[in-house]
Amino acid sequence: MKFLNKRLIAIIHDAFMSGLALFMAIVARYGIDYLPPSQTIAAWIAIFVVISAIVFKFMGLGRGLWRFASLADLRAIVIASLASIVIFVLCLFLVTRLEALPRSVPVITWFIMVVLIGAPRLAYRAHKDGGLGRLGGIGKPAEGIKHVLLAGHVRDAEQAIRTHHLERSGLYKVHALVCPNASKSGHSIRGIPILGNVNELADLAKRLERSGAAVEAILSVTPRPPADFTKSLTQSAAELGIPVKRATPRPLDLSEPDFSELTIDDLLGRPPVKLDTSRMSDLINGRTILVTGAGGSIGSEVVRQILKYNPSRLVLIENSEFALYKIDQEVERRAPGLHRRAVIADVRDRARIHEVVQFEQPAIIFHAAALKHVPLVEDNPLEAIQTNLIGTRNVADAAVAAGAEGFVLISSDKAVKPTSIMGATKRAAEAYCQALDVSGTDTRFITVRFGNVLGSNGSVIPLFRQQIEAGGPVTITHPDMRRYFMTIPEASELVLQAAAFSVDNSNQRGRIYVLDMGDPVKITDLAKILISLAGLRPEKDIELSFTGLRPGEKMFEELFESDEENLPSGADGVIVATANLMELERIGHLVTDLQASTASGNVPLSIAHLSEIVPTLTNEKLEKKQA
Known part of the structure; x- marks a missing residue:
């Protein structure tokens, strides 16, 4: 009732x-001493007020909340005023042919109407926002207000200011925007000055501190800003002791933002990939899907992405009871009505895998089960061979026997020119699946290769965070080491995208699908950014320690072999590589021999057999293992 009033x-x-606007326009046009008869003026005003009231009602002008008056409201006032005047003029023309009404009066009336109707709204909003001084950016800020800077592109800053109402925020005072575009320096946005160079940050922070407005946080407004800008910003902020954060809406008050921690996932500096959700839905919707390694970091995220597209049944295979329990419970929460089965099984157990796959008859199999930690695998080569290669063969053969439509092998950039046991076993698994794919089977074998995944089990990010929390040092194997990085959701989405584009494409049999990882990241820079995000100074508060390359580790990872041709796949974020092929019969014999040598526990012979499939396992590697 109060709202209606x-x-x-x-x-x-x-x-x-x-009505007042029309009267003022008439006075302005005629002058106070030469006005038309009062009856005429009263009639004009009465007609105009009635028309305006009807137009305003029809256009919903009274529904806008004055507390949040904006440019959209001003635009509505301009249009409604113009419509009222046009209708008024047409009515007078039909009745009096505009007798005694000068043509300038409607124009003057329009300008005055916009001011008289719009100004009270803006004044009311200014009053509610803390007075005209706050609106104009002058006067002393309210007690307890937090002084912040924005960082990012101008368009993102403008959107953040509007979304979170930072111009009139009762909690935050924005003093400047730090922009990666130097050409914007010296300009302003909504009255906020723009710094086009991170080097200006220190001087600004000192000036504000002297004026009693010490900067408490830098608010990042651009998702995935340029990597160089991020590095400079976080390091400069750490030197000044200013945390870098991002804005998130408050759960019950969208008009004021909260600050949340900026994560490394936000800082990859790569634009998001456009996903073809219709194709991904066609791949998954209403079908039985099986995922191996379903409790791992990659496998569990693949499961989460699959749930978005409504499979009819989901089969989870995992050899860790606890990991399987966790993902099964999560599936129950996310999709309580989904038919599912959680299977404790090891991909090394050929009979068990064949039994499960034959019973379930999945349309698509995502094979994520693997051992992937390079140093551990280097010390346990037979375990890696049995899981990464023999296990892949077991699941792949089961897929063919069950008539599955597609089999998706999740591989690694370490399979390119591998010098480690882990990389060699993944390359051998790729080769076996390629051979099956070109052998004429009805099952499509799709190999998806990508680099390091941020936050996955055994990745460097959790280790660095633990070391930072412990006070350092942060250990890095080599100062020049570089790696490709991608977030877990990104990698899993692109796995589905690659599968969706290739499962029906017989022209790409035997190819390998490589996810576009952007540019490689220097591990030293990554460590420094993580230290800076913690509000600490690299090499001052937290030391960096270089330990030397570990067994099987390479300085630089690659996504393609030198002789692999790179072709567009038709799917955004996915590239096709024409990898070398082996005949199915030959690789089948080699894998059988390898399985026999691993079963006997013969490490040198097993590595020798593996090097027949993957020649980049050098003689030096063989001699080291034999020793």
Whole structure:
């Protein structure tokens, strides 16, 4: 009821102001001493007020909340005023042919109407926002206000200011925008000055501190800003002791933001990939899907992405009871009505895998089960061979026997020119699946290769965070080491995208699908950014320690062999590589021999057999293992 009364008051106010605007226009045109007869003026005003009230009601002008008056409201006032005047002029023309009404009066009336109707709204908003001083950016800020800077592109800053109402925020005072575009320096956005160079940050922070407005946080407004800008910003902020954060809406008050921690996932500096969700839905919707390694970091995220597309049944295979329990419970929460089966099984157990796959008859199999930690695998080569290669063969053969439509092998950039046991076993698994794919089977074998995944089990990010929390040092194997990085959701989404584009594409049999990882990241820079995000100074508060390359580790990872041709796949974020092929019969014999040598526990012979499939396992590697 109170709201309806306010709406009625707003309509009466606007109608009165329209009449006042017409009267002021008439006075302005005629002068106070030469006005038309009072009866004529009264008739004009009465007609105009009625027309305006009807137009304003029809266009919903009274529904806008004055507390949040904006440019959209001003635009509505301009259009409604113009419509009222046009209808008024047409009515007078039909009745009096505009006798005694100068043509300039409607024009003057329009300008005055916009001011008289719009100005009270803006004044009311300014009053509610803390007075005209706050609106104009002058006067002393309220006690307890937090002084912040924005960082990012101008368009993102403008959107953040509007979304979180930072111009009138009762919690935050924005003093400047730090922009990666130097050409924007010296300009301003919504009255906020723009710094086009991170080097200006220190001087600004000192000036504000002297004026009693010490900067408490830098608010990042651009998702994945340029990597160089991120590095400079976080390091400069750490030197000044200013945390870098991002804005998130408050759960119950969208008009004021909260600050949340900026994560490394936000800082990859790569634009998001456009996903073809319709194709991904066609791949998954209404079908039985099986995922091996379903409790791992990659496998579990693949499961989460699959749930978005409504499979009819989901089969989870995992050899860790606890990991399987966790993902099974999560599936129950996310999709309580989904038919599912959680299977404790090891991909090394050929009979068990064949039994499960034959019973379930999946349409698509995502094979994520693997051992992937390079140093551990280097010390346990037979375990890696049995899981990464023999296990892949077991699941792949089961897929063919069950008539599965597609089999998706999740591989690694370490399979390119591998010098480690882990990389060699993944390359051998790729080769076996390629051979099956070109052998004429009805099952499509799709190999998806990508680099390091941020936050996955055994990745460097959790280790660095633990070391930072412990006070350092942060250990890095080599100062020049570089790696490709991608977030877990990104990698899993692109796995589905690659599968969706290739499962029906027989022209790409035997190819390998490589996810576009962007540019490689220097591990030293990554460590420094993580230290800076913690509000600490690299090599001052937290030391960096270089330990030397570990067994099987390479300085630089690659996504393609030198002789692999790179072709567009038709899917955004996915590239096709024409990898070398082996005949199925030959690789089948080699894998059988390898399985026999691993079963006997013969490490040198097993590595020798593996090197027949993957020649980049050098003689030095063989001699080292034999020793």
